[in-house]
Amino acid sequence: VLNTERPLGVVNFSFDSHSLTTKSRTALLGKFVEFKAKNISTVSVFGYTDNYGTEKYNRDLAKRRADAVSAFLTKAGFVVKEIVGEGSCCYLVDDEGKEGQHVNRRAEIHLYKEKK
Numbered sequence: 001v002l003n004t005e006r007p008l009g010v011v012n013f014s015f016d017s018h019s020l021t022t023k024s025r026t027a028l029l030g031k032f033v034e035f036k037a038k039n040i041s042t043v044s045v046f047g048y049t050d051n052y053g054t055e056k057y058n059r060d061l062a063k064r065r066a067d068a069v070s071a072f073l074t075k076a077g078f079v080v081k082e083i084v085g086e087g088s089c090c091y092l093v094d095d096e097g098k099e100g101q102h103v104n105r106r107a108e109i110h111l112y113k114e115k116k
């Protein structure tokens with residue numbers, strides 16, 4: 001499931017990690033205020049990786065990243081209806097340099113939309 005809409009929020013991850021950093025937790029807390037003000041309570045979370053690793057490993061890592069963000073959102077009272085690990089795809093920027101790889105190692109939070 002590829003969500004082509006602009007995300008409500010993005011959390012970046014260190015290489016080969018699905019742990020939320022202090023910086024990412026602080027950013028998520030800021031998003032909570034924004035989401036509540038906009039009456040957003042139900043979201044989807046999509047996880048992504050850079051181009052290192054096998055397809056299976058990256059899909060699993062991407063899912064763990066999405067799970068980490070989802071758990072944090074759920075504890076804050078949000079409903080996460082969809083958790084997807086996309087793996088190494090859908091790059092935001094060229095994935096050849098370290099900066100590009102960091103940008104692409106992410107989880108995106110999207111407004112949940114019912115499937116028709």
